[in-house]
Amino acid sequence: KLRLVLKKEEEKFIEAAEKLVAASPARSNLRYELATIYERKAQKAVDKADRKTLLDKAVKHCKAATKFDAHNVKYLLKLADLYSSKKLFNVSTCVFLAVSLLAGISRDMTQIIFS
Numbered sequence: 001k002l003r004l005v006l007k008k009e010e011e012k013f014i015e016a017a018e019k020l021v022a023a024s025p026a027r028s029n030l031r032y033e034l035a036t037i038y039e040r041k042a043q044k045a046v047d048k049a050d051r052k053t054l055l056d057k058a059v060k061h062c063k064a065a066t067k068f069d070a071h072n073v074k075y076l077l078k079l080a081d082l083y084s085s086k087k088l089f090n091v092s093t094c095v096f097l098a099v100s101l102l103a104g105i106s107r108d109m110t111q112i113i114f115s
Contacts, residue, residue, distance in 0.1 A: 010037065021061070028065040032075055035062035039082060058082050 017034050021027050035058040042054035062079045069075060 013037075021064070025064065026068045028067075028069040028072070028075065031061040031065040031068075032078065035059070035065065035078060035082065039078075039085070042085070052086075055082060055086050059086065 014034065014037060017030050021031055021034070038054045038058035038061065042051045042058060045051040045054055059079070059082050062075060062082055065075045066072065066079055
């Protein structure tokens with residue numbers, strides 16, 4: 001019963017958060033939270049179409065979060081992880097490389113990581 005209550009509360013949160021970001025798109029922290037929720041829901045989804053839809057929503061919100069806060073390493077790492085979940089490994093690698101450069105990892109170290 002508690003799980004059902006929590007699921008209903010989560011759905012209410014998603015609905016309210018979606019309305020807030022529609023009205024004010026620059027709410028990057030809220031978009032990150034939505035991306036995290038959609039990712040978690042995708043991991044639990046049994047149906048492949050549902051999983052894809054949820055991951056697409058997660059990517060959409062995470063990309064928007066990085067658009068408004070382009071140097072937030074947490075957002076960029078989440079985006080790389082989401083692309084990896086979608087099996088878009090080349091895109092994931094590019095995002096990870098950008099994060100590495102933002103974080104100050106040397107070019108030599110980045111080459112070691114990807115070799």
